[in-house]
Amino acid sequence: MSPRRSVADTLETRQRILDRSLAIASAEGLEGLTIGRLAAELGMSKAGLLGHFGTKEALQLAVVDQAAEVFLREVPRKVKQMPSGLPRLIEVCEAWVSYLEREVLPGGCFFTAATAEFDGRSGRVRDALAGMNALWRRDLRIHIRRAVSDGDLKPDTDVEQLIYEILGVMLALNHFLQLEHDEAAPRRARQALKRLLTK
Amino acid sequence: MSPRRSVADTLETRQRILDRSLAIASAEGLEGLTIGRLAAELGMSKAGLLGHFGTKEALQLAVVDQAAEVFLREVPRKVKQMPSGLPRLIEVCEAWVSYLEREVLPGGCFFTAATAEFDGRSGRVRDALAGMNALWRRDLRIHIRRAVSDGDLKPDTDVEQLIYEILGVMLALNHFLQLEHDEAAPRRARQALKRLLTK
């Protein structure tokens, strides 16, 4: 009989599972994350692992949360001290490019990969991914509006158009980095953003 | 004993398999395309189906070819009659937007989905996808260079930068259509392209 684990130990095990899950899911997709393989890599049983989450879908939802946590830590939280408006928007985009450039997660942006994988389905995982995307666009929207009202972007700026184009730059960055290992891609992303964010 | 099928019949069956495979793979990914499910949907046995291709990987490669065939028919071949250079480039991009807007394949662009799915792996399927991407960029490059030498794009146009940004617009279009069902997305794509392709 194994000794009873403390609450702290349980949380630590849960975190170990999530960290490994996120690495696997980023590289090979949320569906490629299988219970058996994950258990083997962590040196524990499938049943022991599932005890922390209940079902595979619950594990997937926890991984989406964990990916959001990593992204929020690496991008918006890093530029919290910048004055809001255009300076903050520019730094948010730079942190975003840097996040993809440094390959914080293997396989690039978890959300890009997971969104492409789940956008044709229905269910709670898809909804969670769509929710995170919407939340992040809301963040960008706030910064852009502020930049416009500060007079740092043209008064006739089409806010949704700008969000669309910024996202396109980031999706292309992820594409060229992951598929082509194109080292020039971050430079291209920064150049495109500079043009988009200059009055 | 079933009657011996003619060569034409065999090819027709093969095409039926490919058409269905492409629809499944576009919507749910190349890995989600399983032999058992495909056989069930087509009303044939797994062995009969596999006889046409040999292995799952060979089927996946054939599906990539089929997707390329559909894309080439719907986009570049539709604008073959246009004068090369900028007019052709503009029409290629319009055909591309229209292709995504009409949802010719369920689940949007097969190559976007498959590339995101396989970019972190190695093997022949990944290589085939990378090859198609490279071929298509080559096409765009030729049109852009011609537009520059015709004087229809600025002489200091950064060709690779423009390819990067056009691809970003298309990736964003696919993203907003598939995840958000955003009907404004094609308009945003056209507007972004207009700005990119105006001297």
Added chain:
DNA sequence: CCTACCGATCGGTAGG
């Protein structure tokens, strides 16, 4: 093109 089958793996559960 079929039936019948293979070993491996899937997500998940019973019981401790």
Added chain:
DNA sequence: CCTACCGATCGGTAGG
């Protein structure tokens, strides 16, 4: 947290 197990499904093969 474990062992032992479940039915379903995976890609693939033998033999016709």
